[in-house]
Amino acid sequence: MTSEPILSVDGVAKTFLLHLRGGARLPVVSGAAFELRPGECVALGGPSGAGKSSLLKMVYGNYRIDSGTIRVRGDGDFVDVASADPRRLLRLRASTMGYVSQFLRVIPRVSTLEVVAEPLVGDGVAREQALERAGALLAWLNLPERLWPLPPATFSGGEQQRVNIARGLIAHRPLLLMDEPTASLDAANSRVVVELIGEKKRAGVAILGIFHDAQVRETVCDRVIDVTEFAKAA
Amino acid sequence: MSARVADLPLLVAEGLSKDYGARIGCRDVSLKIFPGEVLAVVGESGSGKSTLLGLLSTELAPDAGRVRYRLRDGRLADLAGLGAAEKRLLMRTDWGFVRQNAADGLRMTVSAGGNVGERLMAVGWRNYARIRAEATDWLGRVEIAADRIDDDPRAFSGGMRQRLQIARNLVTRPRLVFMDEPTGGLDVSVQARLLDLIRSLVAELGLAVVIVTHDLAVARLLSHRMVVMRHGRVIETGLTDQVLDDPREPYTQLLVSSVLAA
Numbered sequence: 001m002t003s004e005p006i007l008s009v010d011g012v013a014k015t016f017l018l019h020l021r022g023g024a025r026l027p028v029v030s031g032a033a034f035e036l037r038p039g040e041c042v043a044l045g046g047p048s049g050a051g052k053s054s055l056l057k058m059v060y061g062n063y064r065i066d067s068g069t070i071r072v073r074g075d076g077d078f079v080d081v082a083s084a085d086p087r088r089l090l091r092l093r094a095s096t097m098g099y100v101s102q103f104l105r106v107i108p109r110v111s112t113l114e115v116v117a118e119p120l121v122g123d124g125v126a127r128e129q130a131l132e133r134a135g136a137l138l139a140w141l142n143l144p145e146r147l148w149p150l151p152p153a154t155f156s157g158g159e160q161q162r163v164n165i166a167r168g169l170i171a172h173r174p175l176l177l178m179d180e181p182t183a184s185l186d187a188a189n190s191r192v193v194v195e196l197i198g199e200k201k202r203a204g205v206a207i208l209g210i211f212h213d214a215q216v217r218e219t220v221c222d223r224v225i226d227v228t229e230f231a232k233a234a
Numbered sequence: 235m236s237a238r239v240a241d242l243p244l245l246v247a248e249g250l251s252k253d254y255g256a257r258i259g260c261r262d263v264s265l266k267i268f269p270g271e272v273l274a275v276v277g278e279s280g281s282g283k284s285t286l287l288g289l290l291s292t293e294l295a296p297d298a299g300r301v302r303y304r305l306r307d308g309r310l311a312d313l314a315g316l317g318a319a320e321k322r323l324l325m326r327t328d329w330g331f332v333r334q335n336a337a338d339g340l341r342m343t344v345s346a347g348g349n350v351g352e353r354l355m356a357v358g359w360r361n362y363a364r365i366r367a368e369a370t371d372w373l374g375r376v377e378i379a380a381d382r383i384d385d386d387p388r389a390f391s392g393g394m395r396q397r398l399q400i401a402r403n404l405v406t407r408p409r410l411v412f413m414d415e416p417t418g419g420l421d422v423s424v425q426a427r428l429l430d431l432i433r434s435l436v437a438e439l440g441l442a443v444v445i446v447t448h449d450l451a452v453a454r455l456l457s458h459r460m461v462v463m464r465h466g467r468v469i470e471t472g473l474t475d476q477v478l479d480d481p482r483e484p485y486t487q488l489l490v491s492s493v494l495a496a
Binding site for chain 2 (some may be wrong): 016017018019020057061062064086087089090107108109110230
């Protein structure tokens with residue numbers, strides 16, 4: 001297995017400037033620096049409000065940064081998320097970066113099965129095959145089959161989270177970003193997510209995540225990055 | 235190879251400006267649109283977004299600046315330099331325009347099938363049976379029952395009219411579609427259906443779209459990139475999720491924070 005990092009974060013700083021609050025400045029991180037290698041799972045640690053989710057969003061390019069570089073190895077070369085043009089960033093997400101957020105953003109009228117299969121279809125997998133894989137994954141996550149044809153808008157928190165996880169994990173992405181993937185899950189379903197993460201790691205996927213559940217964290221993570229180190233400087 | 239084609243812009247606007255007397259319509263706007271990409275233009279009423287759409291689609295003439303478009307032969311042509319016939323052909327074959335008010339984009343006294351078929355005839359279709367079959371197929375794709383084909387759109391609901399307008403525009407397989415508030419004035423449930431339809435057709439046909447909307451939820455659902463306009467100028471641009479989740483400009487922060495969460 002290559003030891004070259006897939007993600008390299010260096011000197012990243014971010015402050016929110018709240019124009020509607022009289023220009024108040026809300027520092028998030030400063031001097032954030034770390035690397036991730038294929039096959040490792042790394043937790044972002046620190047108390048609530050330390051900037052863990054924000055950092056995850058910066059890596060995905062959802063939040064912009066004030067300085068530093070976020071280099072992701074995709075399609076053969078490194079792309080700096082911070083300076084890449086929007087279309088390059090979209091391509092990088094499609095080929096390399098998966099993001100499992102805490103909350104599902106539902107699309108009206110689209111069925112659960114299709115929501116989950118969509119990333120595979122985007123990769124060029126035949127629709128029938130993609131739907132079949134989506135079904136298999138949802139079954140593994142114990143989502144009742146009677147829910148599959150329905151849009152997930154009315155599902156419970158735990159059901160929506162499992163849809164979100166299935167959608168985030170169905171396609172191969174060498175770098176996965178996970179924001180509390182087990183937050184609303186019971187013990188049995190948390191164990192399934194732990195198994196899925198283990199499989200991804202064995203396939204060489206690098207995972208950066210926020211795992212509040214100590215047991216889950218200890219089982220899947222190889223190390224913890226303390227985000228308060230970056231907050232101090234900010 | 236297809237990646238290389240997608241790397242060439244389909245439409246390039248440079249320094250577009252247009253005033254209405256003392257009132258600013260649009261000031262020094264430059265942007266590019268790439269194949270298969272949905273670009274949302276957002277801003278409040280009077281921000282210049284509809285003027286920009288008019289300039290991009292050459293319905294309005296700019297006071298300054300130019301719009302260039304990549305023709306099917308690969309040439310990037312200045313639209314101001316095209317003859318009237320060439321421009322008309324382009325609008326019939328390569329472009330579509332979905333308007334907020336369906337009555338502006340449809341022929342209200344012509345049957346639904348005729349509205350769709352007319353565009354096919356404009357690009358040279360002559361066989362009546364084939365035109366009718368293609369029109370029926372497209373009505374089905376926009377979820378209008380085949381037995382409504384001979385009704386004229388005055389008998390249709392607002393949502394149906396918009397869906398018919400979409401069929402009329404997409405039947406000739408355009409490469410670029412302009413949309414001006416396509417879901418404006420519709421009930422929320424009707425909006426959701428229309429948005430889902432637009433979303434799947436755009437992805438399936440690989441269309442490039444410029445959509446003007448004041449509804450940020452519509453922009454989030456449909457677009458890849460976004461430009462925010464105010465007082466006729468573009469004040470912020472970026473990936474749609476970046477602009478909405480991490481807005482930088484005071485005005486964009488105000489827009490995003492003013493949305494009521496349901």
